[in-house]
Amino acid sequence: MTRLLALGAIVLTTAAVAWAGMDDDEPKSGRAxxxxxxxxIKGDRCVEDEAYMRRNHMKLLDHHRDETVLKGIRTKxxxxxxxxxxxxxxxxxxxxxxxxxxxxxxxxxxxVKIDCFDCHSTKPQVSAAKHPLDAEAAHYKHEMDGDEQ
Amino acid sequence: MSELKTISDNAxxxxxxxxxxxxxxATAAGLTLAPGVMLIEVAHGRPEGQAASASxxxxxxVDATQCATGCDDCVTACSTENGWTPVAESKHPxxxxxWIRKLELQDPLTQMETNLPMMCQHxxxxxxxxxxxxxxxxxxxxxxxxxxxxxxxxxxxxxxACPYKARxxxxxxxxxxxxxxxxxxxxxxxxxxxxxxxxxxxDGTTAxxxxxxAAGHNALVFGDMNDPASEISKRLRELPTxxxxxxxxxxxxxxxxxx
Numbered sequence: 001m002t003r004l005l006a007l008g009a010i011v012l013t014t015a016a017v018a019w020a021g022m023d024d025d026e027p028k029s030g031r032a033x034x035x036x037x038x039x040x041i042k043g044d045r046c047v048e049d050e051a052y053m054r055r056n057h058m059k060l061l062d063h064h065r066d067e068t069v070l071k072g073i074r075t076k077x078x079x080x081x082x083x084x085x086x087x088x089x090x091x092x093x094x095x096x097x098x099x100x101x102x103x104x105x106x107x108x109x110x111x112v113k114i115d116c117f118d119c120h121s122t123k124p125q126v127s128a129a130k131h132p133l134d135a136e137a138a139h140y141k142h143e144m145d146g147d148e149q
Numbered sequence: 150m151s152e153l154k155t156i157s158d159n160a161x162x163x164x165x166x167x168x169x170x171x172x173x174x175a176t177a178a179g180l181t182l183a184p185g186v187m188l189i190e191v192a193h194g195r196p197e198g199q200a201a202s203a204s205x206x207x208x209x210x211v212d213a214t215q216c217a218t219g220c221d222d223c224v225t226a227c228s229t230e231n232g233w234t235p236v237a238e239s240k241h242p243x244x245x246x247x248w249i250r251k252l253e254l255q256d257p258l259t260q261m262e263t264n265l266p267m268m269c270q271h272x273x274x275x276x277x278x279x280x281x282x283x284x285x286x287x288x289x290x291x292x293x294x295x296x297x298x299x300x301x302x303x304x305x306x307x308x309x310a311c312p313y314k315a316r317x318x319x320x321x322x323x324x325x326x327x328x329x330x331x332x333x334x335x336x337x338x339x340x341x342x343x344x345x346x347x348x349x350x351x352d353g354t355t356a357x358x359x360x361x362x363a364a365g366h367n368a369l370v371f372g373d374m375n376d377p378a379s380e381i382s383k384r385l386r387e388l389p390t391x392x393x394x395x396x397x398x399x400x401x402x403x404x405x406x407x408x
Contacts, residue, residue: 069297071200072289072349081329097325119298119334121327 035109036100040086047077054106057083061116080116085124094122194351206292207271207343207402208374209358210384214407215368216264221251223266223369226360230344232328246317246333248341249357263408266357266369269294269315269341270393271402277307277316286338292402293343303336312394316340343371343402374402 040046046053048060064078076082084095087102095103096117103122107114195202227249228235239245249268255261275294277286285300286307296307296316308316322335330346333339344355354371361369372381390404 065299067200069295069299070287070289072291072345073198073200074349075198084329094325117325119323119327119332119337121329121332122325123329125329 032109035105037105038087038089038100038102040102041088041090043086046086047082080120081125084120084122088122088124093124096122194349194353201289201291201293201349203290204375205290205373206273206375207348208292208372208381209271209343209355209403210370210381210388210390210406211265211403212368212370212388212406213263213265215366216266217364217366217368218253218262218264220264220364220366222360222364222366223357224249224251226356227268227341230328230347230356231331231342232326232333233339241320244318244320246319246339248317248339265405265408267313267315267393268357268403269311269343270313270399271341271343273400273402275399276310276312276397280306280310282306289345291348293345293348294340294402295342295345296338296340298332298334298337298339301337303338305338307338311340312397312399 048056053060060078061080061083064075065080067073067075068079087095089095089098089101092098092101095101096114097104099105099108101122103114103116225235227233231248233246233248236242236245236247236250249266252265252267254263254265256263271292271294273288273292275286275288277294278288280286282304283300283302285297285302286294287297288294303318305318308314308318316338317340318338319333319335323333327333331342344352344357347355355369358369358371361367370381370384372379374381374385376382385404388406390406391408392399392401392404393408395401
């Protein structure tokens with residue numbers, strides 16, 4: 001028992017020394033690597049303010065997903081596709097490919113598993129006007145984008 | 150219909166019939182009162198924030214007499230639009246997802262050959278919805294039968310229940326090859342969606358229909374079966390059509406001519 005206690009004491013002391021050593025190198029509050037939050041590639045403000053989005057984006061997305069899947073309401077505000085359109089990284093063109101990409105960066109920091117991209121594409125839509133009807137819709141979409149910004 | 154016309158030509162109309170005609174004219178007037186609105190709705194679909202409406206029933210007419218032997222343009226177009234790997238290119242063809250497939254049938258007695266595409270028939274009474282234990286398999290208000298992948302657990306009851314073998318399970322991880330408009334994923338069941346992303350966008354058509362028309366076969370017509378003025382309604386009124394396994398009374402969204 002005494003031997004175990006002694007071992008414990010040694011481990012604790014070592015840990016404390018190591019801790020102190022780290023404290024010297026980095027500021028006290030930020031020992032864990034902070035997430036890289038890249039600026040969005042387009043648009044200057046989000047659909048809600050940042051603090052609200054950080055806490056509640058999952059609720060907004062969940063609500064919107066049910067509206068879209070069950071009722072076919074495909075409004076742009078709060079749609080995952082629009083998140084991706086603005087937040088896809090310039091380097092990878094994706095929100096969840098590299099570890100610094102917008103979604104992954106925070107989610108790995110918070111240790112929250114992200115399921116969206118098992119099914120959803122992580123990349124914005126490359127809008128190609130394949131036929132007249134598409135071209136018309138694309139034009140309409142462009143106008144909508146203009147209105148929003 | 151022709152019977153009704155004969156009656157109206159020869160006999161004086163009964164009060165009941167007058168009432169019916171009155172109601173019909175009123176409906177027609179309602180339609181023509183706002184022709185602009187109707188046209189916009191047909192051309193561009195419903196407004197962005199509006200839910201799919203039960204006043205619409207999307208349906209398809211397959212004219213098997215026009216469907217060409219050896220042509221699989223509809224299948225290719227579907228795979229391109231919705232991002233599923235064509236079965237021939239799949240590593241595991243037996244379990245590869247297949248949203249639409251071409252069937253070539255031969256009558257053993259007469260040797261007559263029939264070509265037709267087979268896909269989800271978008272039943273009004275879908276057996277896949279009846280059996281789904283999580284409610285993931287559902288019918289949208291406008292008659293499109295879909296899988297909510299957020300609740301699908303991949304049990305494949307619906308695949309067993311479907312009389313048309315229309316559904317597939319995704320067995321392999323897709324590794325971010327999905328189309329932004331068409332989320333798909335491993336462990337979920339999927340099938341033809343009548344190109345719901347296009348329908349919601351207001352295209353009023355599907356990838357297979359576009360491809361068939363582009364190839365000049367014109368074997369497929371897509372539209373609102375509840376709108377008497379739509380092309381599909383007109384064609385359905387004119388052509389004798391059948392539902393596959395009509396004995397099941399599922400009231401299908403896909404009608405076949407020439408089978």
